[in-house]
Amino acid sequence: MTAEAPSGPHWPADLASFCFEVPYSEESILFERASGIRLFDTEGRTYLDGMSGVFVTCFGYDCEPIHSAVTRQLGRMAFNPPLHGTNPNALALAQALTELAPPGIVTAKLVNGGSEAVEAALRLARLYHRETGNSGRYKVLSYYHGYHGSTFGSLSVTGRPDVSRFGPGLPGAVHVWSPDALQDFLGVPEEEAGRVAADLIERTIEAEGPDSIAALIVEPVIHLRGMAIAPRDYLVRLREICDRHGIVLVFDEIVTGFGRTGEPFAAHTFGVTPDLMCVGKGISGGYAPLAAVLVRERISAVLGDGSGPVSFAPSHTYAANPLAAAAGLAAVRLFTEGDFPARITKLAGHFEPALRDAVGTRGQVRALGLLYGVRLSGPDQEDGASLGERVARACLRRGLIIRGQDDWVVLAPAFVTTENEADAVCGILAEALDETCGPR
Known part of the structure; x- marks a missing residue:
């Protein structure tokens, strides 16, 4: 039996010929283009990528060399x-x-x-x-x-x-x-x-x-x-x-x-x-x-x-x-x-305290270089979704891509992320945690 295509604006009416990487839903996105650490979908919406794709696009999406x-x-x-x-x-x-x-x-x-x-x-x-x-x-x-x-x-x-x-x-x-x-x-x-x-x-x-x-x-x-x-x-x-x-x-x-x-x-x-x-x-x-x-x-x-x-x-x-x-x-x-080890160390020195401030008492931050995990504290399962999934979805609605599963979320910003972009990532995460876990 063929599953019905999602009714959201991102997807064509007939998806029967396409086998997706993960189960698609209303939140699945049709990405169209990218620049720096931002992606753009077919509806013109912009996303900050806090995951470097999936630990991949460490130099951003338009690395000229x-x-x-x-x-x-x-x-x-x-x-x-x-x-x-x-x-x-x-x-x-x-x-x-x-x-x-x-x-x-x-x-x-x-x-x-x-x-x-x-x-x-x-x-x-x-x-x-x-x-x-x-x-x-x-x-x-x-x-x-x-x-x-x-x-x-x-x-x-x-x-x-x-x-x-x-x-x-x-x-x-x-x-x-x-x-x-x-x-x-x-x-x-x-x-x-x-x-x-x-x-x-x-x-x-x-x-x-x-x-x-x-x-x-x-x-x-x-x-x-x-x-x-x-x-x-x-x-x-x-x-x-x-x-x-x-x-x-x-x-x-x-x-x-x-x-x-x-x-x-x-x-x-x-x-x-x-x-x-x-x-x-x-x-x-x-x-x-x-x-x-x-x-x-x-x-x-x-x-x-x-x-x-x-x-x-x-x-x-x-x-x-x-x-x-x-x-x-x-x-x-x-x-x-390009002396990226030094650049990574400098960016991590800015990103980690901003992330800890965003999380507050709502989780335990694990940090090593530009790898970050947050073990979350809050309600476990709601509507069949884990806490980590709910936080990631709340971020996505606000235009931030991270990964969440079980009781954790992870982030891996690109090496070329600016301090302003790092602050924007942490600010959106803080808002998502406010929604899902309560005030910090």
């Missing part, structure tokens, strides 16, 4: 036969990404999106163990309530109950509890949560059998837990545990990477180098589908003899596409040459 790089490449070559070679942009981008990454990261595998990056990392972890004589290592540990993507393997390690509708997942997926979840569900004190969570992960490794475990994949900041930030020294402890048991440590930095935390990657922020880093989102500034797996030397060594480029098949038709690589190379150069 990236736009020009893609346009120039389009005039030269839009595609190359991937079974017979590659292109200069891809080689230069791989070099630029490894130079931006922590020391020890020497190889970059370019892919089309975050889910593909996670898939590639899972395959690479298993391949590494097979090539080093440990083919029995196939299990992957990951968080309950984390998120790693929408393909079958990445969904399997996501650990959320709402993905169970697709049936059994990837064999060998084993879920563990994050420090934030232990605080919420078991009342473990914040100062103890990191130690207890790390201890439980090591106990899980011992219970499953270390010789059966290929990898541990974690988000340094867990988006779908309202930007739960890893406790101090927790990731250092995970590095030690993985080293002790011969397990590949994978950081999912799709959200946290490429400047979001104030440094190039969260690995820099937390002082821990994983074996594999999945990076994406802002890596192309939103101008082309692009992500990558950044690979530590001991892992990439199994893919080649060191005499030339390493090989990792099977791959994807559009991986390392010249247009996407041109966008990524321009974005990386802009990030480094």
